[in-house]
Amino acid sequence: xxxxxxxxxxxxxxxxxxxxxxxxxxxxxxxxxxxxxxxxxxxxxxxxxxxxxxxxxxxxxxxxxxxxxxxxxxxxxxxxxxxxxxxxxxxxxxxxxxxxxxxxxxxxxxxxxxxxxxxxxxxxxxxx
Numbered sequence: 828x829x830x831x832x833x834x835x836x837x838x839x840x841x842x843x844x845x846x847x848x849x850x851x852x853x854x855x856x857x858x859x860x861x862x863x864x865x866x867x868x869x870x871x872x873x874x875x876x877x878x879x880x881x882x883x884x885x886x887x888x889x890x891x892x893x894x895x896x897x898x899x900x901x902x903x904x905x906x907x908x909x910x911x912x913x914x915x916x917x918x919x920x921x922x923x924x925x926x927x928x929x930x931x932x933x934x935x936x937x938x939x940x941x942x943x944x945x946x947x948x949x950x951x952x953x954x955x
Contacts, residue, residue, distance in 0.1 A: 846871050850882070859903030860889035876920060890916060896931050898923055907941055914941035
């Protein structure tokens with residue numbers, strides 16, 4: 828039977844990744860819907876993606892529900908939003924269009940359709 832010495836388990840959950848934070852080897856963070864483990868101590872730079880492969884290994888994939896799409900919001904890879912009767916998942920980290928008039932369509936290449944939320948007809952406008 829395997830024996831585990833709990834004092835040797837070193838993973839430390841740090842929550843969401845934050846710019847200018849000092850991270851140490853074995854710290855665990857969430858960025859977007861993904862979870863990463865720190866492989867080399869460092870002070871976090873302004874942009875996670877520029878340091879990801881040097882300091883972090885991804886340990887799990889996931890999505891992060893953001894609710895309705897909002898103009899001028901910073902979205903990360905795997906963020907999920909509702910817009911125009913569909914759910915969309917971000918395939919690229921980006922800042923959304925500056926106005927609601929431009930909408931998600933202004934950054935359409937940064938999103939993949941995740942699923943249809945509902946269809947509408949004159950007789951019944953309910954979720955299906």
